[in-house]
Amino acid sequence: MANGDYFEGEPMRIGHVPQLLLDEHTVEDRWNLTRVSIQPVKFAGNPIMVPDQPGEFNCYDCHVIRDEPRGTMMMWYQDADIEETFRGRLPADPDSAEHHADFCRYAESDNGVHWTKPALGLLKHRGSDRNNIVLAGVKECDRSSIVVNPDPDDVDRHYIMGYLDAPKGESGFCLAYSPDGIHWTPEPRNPVISGHYDCVNTPVWDPIRQRWLWYGRPPVFAFGYSNLAKGWTDADPDSGLARHHRRRVSVSVSRDLVSWSKPRTVLYTDERDADADWHDIDHFRPWFQNGVFLANACYVDPSGCAAGRLMLCWSHDGFHWHRPHDRAWLIEPGPDGAWDSGWVLGASAPVLMGNEMWFYYGAQRSEPHGMVHLATSVGLAKLPRDRFIAQRAGREPGYLLTREVVVEGNRLQLNTAPHAEKPVSRTAMAPMPDLRVELVESAEGRGNVLGGHVIPGFSFDDCDVIRRNMFDCIVTWNGSDDLSALRGRSLHLRFRLSLTSLFTFAFAD
Template sequence: MLTYIPADATHATMGYYAFFSPDGIAWTQFGSAPVLPYGDVSNVAYDAARGRYIATTKQRTVDISASPGTNDRMAWVSTSTDFVSWTGPRMAVEGDYRDDEAARGAGGLEAQVYGMPVYPYEGVYLAMPWMFTITDAGANNAGGGPIVPQLATSRDQDLLRWSRPARDPILPLGDAGAWDDSMIFTSSTLQTSAGTVSVYYGGFNVDHGGGPAQTARIGLATWRRDGFVSLRNAGDEPGALTTRLVTYNGSVLHVNTDVMAGGSVRVEVLNSAGAVVATSNPVTGDQLDAQVTWASGVSLASLAGQQVKFRFAVDGADLYSYWIS
């Protein structure tokens, strides 16, 4: 584990120190110096596909924020194959003008990234940046306001380029008066099964500024598998999405979709020149793993290894994901 230790008589340098344990109970510190600089909030994940650890740390930069006296908070990323030698932290995600506009629209000053666990998931990276909407600068450069997790995704192996098209909370605060109505912090791992994906989280009933009668509890949030976001069509008029070119490695196209009564999801396969080479039968119902079949019994085995695009026609449905096997 990585443990933040402030500078004191025993540890002359503030930072994150590595500890190892054979049983998860007794821990031994590695070396006398921190393996990563700075300190405060960190999250660590293991990327099994690439055999490396991923640490995201909250770093505070010079005072360029819109909150007087409050240095800007950002999520920085480092990686290691042995948990001891880490790449130098590099900035991954920070609050931008969209975040600040949303914060000001809600009566706040700006939004910053308080922390960001990263999750290797199905060949890509997901992250849940904890967005801190600062409502008042407060004392000691801390600030007050709620914190909620959003969703970010990346295909960048360096973990520096992230997409955040949807800025709604991936896990919203509880109703007023609930134990988690002011701050939510998600854990560093996902629990997955054939049909669901879950994350444990810590919730608080007061915001970052603190307050009387503070309580904190642990909750569990669960979605359908791949169900963090969807391409949704309400059924009043069909919509379509065409993917970028992908390599068709396999023989079966799968979709995870929830189709309303009377709706459907249809797929066209386009070759690299843009010509339609196959049209699917409609997919209906609520299916976590629908295997797409093709009109006139067409087989796509001959496309193996070729670059193709998929055009999804979505009519009254949520399309969560697709994959090839």
């Protein structure tokens, strides 16, 4: 939703940021349009990475970042030594990966599909340092995530890792820093937030408010309770709801990555989720894109054994989170017997590859008895750029009116795609997609009831029809795209579309 200043009479300033049409944030009104959630298409060559190295059991909780200067794709992923986890293990060696149940591994790729796992020689595991382990923590390095430091001058901390460890006997959210993504130095004041957070510990930078946000587990619940330092306790251990009362999402705020506010709950399941028997939000992977916080939320059922799946969530301030109107899934498990037929784990923030967003996700195969196979692999799913949710019109025209915005560019740019519809008979012509835009100024008094004043030269009749699939479509009126004469003025954009999907709009120079 637009902020308070807008409702006190101020227009919105959107700069050159593409406005994702996920909700009513930049939409004043719409008519005869349907919101359609778009699913990424899974790569036919999945899985793109499997646990195939000596002593490697899993490839999950992956994070992928593209190193633009080198043109290299970098992946960090979790591995869990299943034998160490399920046997009475020896105390973890803090100077190696020996007897650690969880640690972080590294891989890289030139094309994002074929990956190599370099023998880094950093940490010994199962008697050998010929592996790709980059961090094992003092006792563990679990639920790790990696982000790029927004400060380009902080070269020694170019990469920041959040993870779960107990460096001083106290479990909690920890940090480590690296100049190259391979050699890591833990934060000496770890843990920076106490508590056992069995989620993906992802810090995300808020560039608008200049602060860090971290999403984890809340310390208090309506059902059951938790000791922030020692973990959770069930209110009723015999209820069969172990842990599931606490799988909610909380947020903490920091200016320096070390001093954090108390976790506050921001997202939990509701009646619509419960009706479908989804009670948990397990993994939660946030990132910032086009002025919006986006996240992949991993839903699981109360047993924790049925297929998990991912849902897109978003927030305009990092605190108030929304889900699709139809609760559509972003990535679902594959068919029975497929490598990803079981639990689909949190997808990494997408990597932009041309006009595609590449999502890397972990998944397990389901077993006949209903459990999931413990070994986890990595898959790839692709979504066209910024096309999360469409405002779609059918054969009959639909209309969308934006909030009042300040024109801060010389051109108007759209992300839009037509969709075909068959003719009603063999002799009839197939209907044609049609998208047009007119510019409207708010009017006072009676004129406001009539919908404002259309700016001369920028009406639907003046607009050149748009029928193509384009990510950066420049709107023209009578052959001209020039909005420079309107720069600085406040107005609404009114779209009329048929057989067309509209995803974003933005001002550009």
